[in-house]
Amino acid sequence: MTAALIALLQVTVLTAVQADTALKEPPVLEPQVKSGELPPMKERLPENPLVVDFDSSGKTIGQYCCSLEMLMGKAKDIRMMTVYGYARLIGFTDKYELKPDILEGFEVEEGRIFTLKIRKGHKWSDGHPFTSEDFRYYWEDVANNEELSRSGLPQVLLSNGKPPVFEVIDEYTVRYTWEDPNPAFPLGLAYPLATYIYKPAHFMKQYHVNYNDRAELEKQAEDGGFRNWGAMHTALGRQYRPENPDMPTLQPWHNTTEGPSKRVVFKRNPFYHRVDPNGQQLPYIDEVVLLHGSTDIVPAKTGAGESDLQARYLRFDNFTFLKEGEEKQGYRVLPWRAGIASQISIYPNLNFKDPVWRDLFQNREFRRAISIGINRAELNEQLYFGLAKVGGDTVLEQSPLYNENLAHNWTQHDPELANKMLDDLGLSERNDQGTRLLPDGRPMEIIIESAGESTEQTDALELIRYHWEQIGIRSFSRSLQRDIHRRRFLTGETMMTISKGLNIGLATPDLNPEELAPVSPAQPNWPVWGQYTQTGGKAGEPPSLPSAKRLLELYELWRDSTNFAERESIWSEMLEIYSEEVFSIGTTREVIQPVVVNSKLQNVPQEGIWAWSPSSFFGVYRPETFWFAE
Known part of the structure; x- marks a missing residue:
């Protein structure tokens, strides 16, 4: 392995932040911690959480608070929370470098052997441990199950058309070995529409025939309006489009609303793995609310001050109109730039x-x-x-x-x-x-x-x-x-x-x-x-x-x-x-992309690039670090 590749992809172990009982709990979680429903922050965090870099990005330490509202034009836009939240096994930084995120680290040998290291003590949003079992479940029970994956393995899991050898090394380590190099593999994990090579096994097993009676599952699927047990398993286990509020997640916020609904509420994940430089668990914002309507009226509603953070469905020709409402409606219009190669x-x-x-x-x-x-x-x-x-x-x-x-x-x-x-x-x-x-x-x-x-x-x-x-x-x-x-x-x-x-x-x-x-x-x-x-x-x-x-x-x-x-x-x-x-x-x-931000919302970059890939729109700018100044 070359020095250049080592520099980019070598396992990176971040310095652990020693969260202790002196750290301030998010006020919204205090009642649950006091009642014993939730463990204290120290026990909710992984042993070695990811410390978000504030210095290079000019971010300021924030405070826990509030609800952030965004406008969406379609029901399927619920997926944007997974894009914006941008928690990935491996992810891009705002300098477009690949770094471990959910993973504590990863090693690459010969461009074809990938060893992934899970953070000890990392938990799903429901508090269940995140371990190699979640990777094994996906590989054996989903990806290689013909009833669930009729078209075969995702492309990023193939190199020259061949699958890898998958190994569980221990509770916190898994390995994928291909015959040939597979540089597309880490990218598939980092993209906005990521390939999810893990699932919450403890949750998904209740919908799988390998762990339940097939006839009972088929009856359950029929009662739920699904074609069969496989369709039920797929629909209730989506991670990119998180429509099932019972589905655990590793994202900064988790859906709490049963659809369809014009108002979808995402609440903070109490077991999220990122912290600020002071050791405070992120996100700062307690909940994100998606308000669904029509794409055509998003600019008008944004101009009326009905969104705290908006760029989706806004165009350059909305810029002047939006600027006119800044002072009256209490927002700023930031002139980001479009990140596609050519606007037209x-x-x-x-x-x-x-x-x-x-x-x-x-x-x-x-x-x-x-x-x-x-x-x-x-x-x-x-x-x-x-x-x-x-x-x-x-x-x-x-x-x-x-x-x-x-x-x-x-x-x-x-x-x-x-x-x-x-x-x-x-x-x-x-x-x-x-x-x-x-x-x-x-x-x-x-x-x-x-x-x-x-x-x-x-x-x-x-x-x-x-x-x-x-x-x-x-x-x-x-x-x-x-x-x-x-x-x-x-x-x-x-x-x-x-x-x-x-x-x-x-x-x-x-x-x-x-x-x-x-x-x-x-x-x-x-x-x-x-x-x-x-x-x-x-x-x-x-x-x-x-x-x-x-x-x-x-x-x-x-x-x-x-x-x-x-x-x-x-x-x-x-x-x-x-x-x-x-x-x-x-x-x-580099056409101007208007980004409308509530005047009280902090840590949103004054200048940014609005692009699907590799930045996941807001994703690489770490929305979990955005906070409201009261």
């Missing part, structure tokens, strides 16, 4: 069924020409008042992989050069309206499809339509439902897609570079090639472009990599190829 990107479908257009889309000179035909500065001024940045669909400056040249590769507005490049491709003939003609005589008219969820994209398309008219190309927009849209580009019916850019804005070498290679049918620029990769050649078609083939080769090399230096080199080459080939056409980046 256009994806030519390289698998479009029309052979003439397909040949053009697969020609990088055509993709480059239409890219420099876009006036990004005008997009920035018209849509974002010049407050965003122009650039391609690649990593942001905050990423250690950032390359200034790639960020601006083929993004200059140069209609003269674009026209020449198109002429050189043999597209010099035009009709009476000045529209270029395809080799078969048809006018060059491009239909750009969207999922119909953003007026921002609609406005951008109006500007791009004018820009492309200057280079002899007509464009039209079509809005579709998301499911229909995805089916269309997979079947080759979609010419181009407008959508958000890649989720690689904050990429590090240890993140999976899968978005840069054709690996999924959900990728709008090469869905058929991605389908071929995902299905192992059972469907779709293999990539035909040498550059796309190379990206796929590099992706496979990343999956076999054993050290940080290898992954860094692979990422750099993939970013260069993707940028040079202009496989997606980025436009603007």
Whole structure:
């Protein structure tokens, strides 16, 4: 194992905080502690809790208090509490480094042997010990049970299609050993939508046929409205979408509300494993309340002061309106930045069924020409008042992989050069309206499809339509439902897609570079090639472009990599190829994301990056350290 890998992934044992009876209990828990219903804080914490670093992030020591309210637009948004809470076996810091979190530590040998060390004394939210039994239960009784896992093991538990050997070393140690390296494994544990390789065995066994009479379980499932015992086990044991209030958790807050409900209350987990530098158990905030309504009215309700912490369902064009209400409604609007690679990107479908257009889309000179035909500065001024940045669909400056040249590769507005490049491709003939003609005589008219969820994209398309008219190309927009849209580009019916850019804005070498290679049918620029990769050649078609083939080769090399230096080199080459080939056409980046914060709420960073991965939106900023100043 290299020194670089050791530095990143080596087991880290944090200095234990000696919590004692002098530590102040959260007032809301005092009655339960006095009655004996709950043990005192010292006994609730692991022997070696995780001490949250306050110094590097400028946080202040807080106080226990209160309820925090947030607005959500859909019932399934309950999952955002798991994203924001961001308690993971291994997690990213706000510097995007992988560190043990729920785990006390982990060791990696040869990139394929992972030994996980559990914190002694760590407990589930119901007070039951968290041990290796919870990992064994998941592995033997869930992951390898055909009735519960019909599609097989999760991808992060496979390396070159092969599963690991799982071992329980002792009560606090488990090991996974693959034949080949598996750098995706720790990432799968750290992502916002994590792969949960553990379950509360003591709770889940009551719903499993290995521990109960099958007929009785099936009757229980039927009475509960479930298809069978397996469906009941799955529904009642969800960790990412914590709808079952009886389900124990390791997150900072646990759900206490039986759904469906417009008001879902999450109360503090009295056995949470993180503490502040003074040894006080986190979280500071007693409860978080999710108020469900309609996505459309979230900005208005936020502006009326009905949310203590809000960014979800807010957009840049809400910023001015929200700022106007700051003083009257008692909140601050923080100008965070969006963490995606490009706020708006256009994806030519390289698998479009029309052979003439397909040949053009697969020609990088055509993709480059239409890219420099876009006036990004005008997009920035018209849509974002010049407050965003122009650039391609690649990593942001905050990423250690950032390359200034790639960020601006083929993004200059140069209609003269674009026209020449198109002429050189043999597209010099035009009709009476000045529209270029395809080799078969048809006018060059491009239909750009969207999922119909953003007026921002609609406005951008109006500007791009004018820009492309200057280079002899007509464009039209079509809005579709998301499911229909995805089916269309997979079947080759979609010419181009407008959508958000890649989720690689904050990429590090240890993140999976899968978005840069054709690996999924959900990728709008090469869905058929991605389908071929995902299905192992059972469907779709293999990539035909040498550059796309190379990206796929590099992706496979990343999956076999054993050290940080290898992954860094692979990422750099993939970013260069993707940028040079202009496989997606980025436009603007680092758009302001309004974050509305109650004026009394402390420890929320003034500046932050709003991104799904790797930061889990608020997650890496440790919401359990947020507190109210009375």
